[in-house]
Amino acid sequence: MKFYYYTETDSLYIELAERPSVDSREVVPGVVLDFDADGRLVGIDIDHASEVVNLSRLEIEALPITNLSLTGAKA
Numbered sequence: 001m002k003f004y005y006y007t008e009t010d011s012l013y014i015e016l017a018e019r020p021s022v023d024s025r026e027v028v029p030g031v032v033l034d035f036d037a038d039g040r041l042v043g044i045d046i047d048h049a050s051e052v053v054n055l056s057r058l059e060i061e062a063l064p065i066t067n068l069s070l071t072g073a074k075a
Contacts, residue, residue: 009047011048013046022035
């Protein structure tokens with residue numbers, strides 16, 4: 001799973017699986033779910049993310065994470 005934040009558009013994309021999206025559905029205004037060819041959820045796109053979620057904090061609880069990578073982090 002990967003999180004991508006785009007400051008220029010204030011958009012947050014959460015990639016759930018590394019499969020191509022072939023279908024997208026807006027479930028509420030500004031929130032789009034992406035699906036693969038088999039109808040499985042592969043990503044979530046949130047427009048105006050800073051108005052919807054707290055982007056200053058990320059908590060992880062009880063996930064079986066074996067690799068944690070922070071890229072593009074600002075000091």
